[in-house]
Amino acid sequence: MTSFSQIIKAAGFCWFLLVTASASAGGFSVAPVRVFLKDVPQVVMTVGNASESEIYIQTELMAWTQHDEKDVYTTSREVLVSPPMFKIPAGGEQTVRVRLMGExxxxxERTFRLFLQEVPQVKADQAEVSTTLKVGVPIFIQPTKADSANYEWQAIRSAEGITLKVKNTTNSHIQITGLKLSDSGGKLIKEENVFAYVLADRSFHWDIKLEQPWRGDKFLLQATSDRGDIKTTVELSTPITVAP
Structure with a gap:
């Protein structure tokens, strides 16, 4: 019989796929998909096993920052996760408590991610290494007083379209899930589904490819976010004329 310690050791040899936009991965689900800690220092999460066999889960709590528009993760003990590893029977559930240890x-806003990893069960006759999924749940320690929504937008014409950049000048994150660009007459220039977290005082950009040439020097931007819909006019820096 495979011991739990053998299963945990085997995890180091597995290929991990990070899932950030979904509440489920493989045979297990997680709820809620985002955790907010402000007025209460503890939140209870539920991990469910929809598969027909027991599964083993290990957790890892990481501080989450951003540098040069990339996510950076470092080990942290500021948030306690209990239990740190567990098994769930087929069709069962496990309660996981997430507790802030500091003020x-x-x-x-301080940001973390709780990674939950399904660990493959090692079998003596197994010739190949199993692949498993890894779910990253964002954890937000919200500020005592959140700034009003205020974002700086810049746009530069590129060879294939427009490079659109946003700087989050507030003290809380924003999650942007949609971009819609229209000209001054309301004609659609481009609409895209996106998925990006921009943490407090951080920036992010999108390279937007245009199928048709557009010669304007400003456009109406509508952005969909977890802080509400954003509407603003964005002027292009050093606009140039692109021949059709």
Whole structure:
């Protein structure tokens, strides 16, 4: 019989796929998909096993920052996760408690991710290494007083379209899930589904490819986000004329 310690050791040899936009991965589900800690220092999560066999889960809590528009993760002990590893029978559930160890009163949002990894069960006659999925649940320690929505947008014409950049000047994150660009007359220039977290005081950009040439020097931007819909006019920096 395979021991739990053998299963945990085997995890180091597995290929991990990070899932950030879904509440489920493989045979297990997680709820809620985002955790907010402000007025209460603890949140209870539920991990469910929809498969027909028991599964083993290990957790890892990481501090989450961004640098040069890339996510950066470092080990942290500021948030306690209990239990850190567990098994769930087929069709069963496991309660996981997430608790902030420090002060909840912060002036700028602090961000973490809780990674939940399904660990493959090792079998003596197994010739190949199994692949498993890894779910990353964002954890936000919200500021005592959140800034009003205020974002700086810049646009530069590129060879294939427009490079659109946003700087989050607030003390909380924003999650942007959609971009719609229209000209001054309301004609659609481009609409895209996107998925990007921009943490407090961080920036992000999108390279938007245009199928048809557009010669305008400003456009109406509508962005869909977890802080509400954003509508603003964006002027292109050093606009140039692109021949059809």
């Amino acid at each position: 909840t009163a912060v002036s700028q």
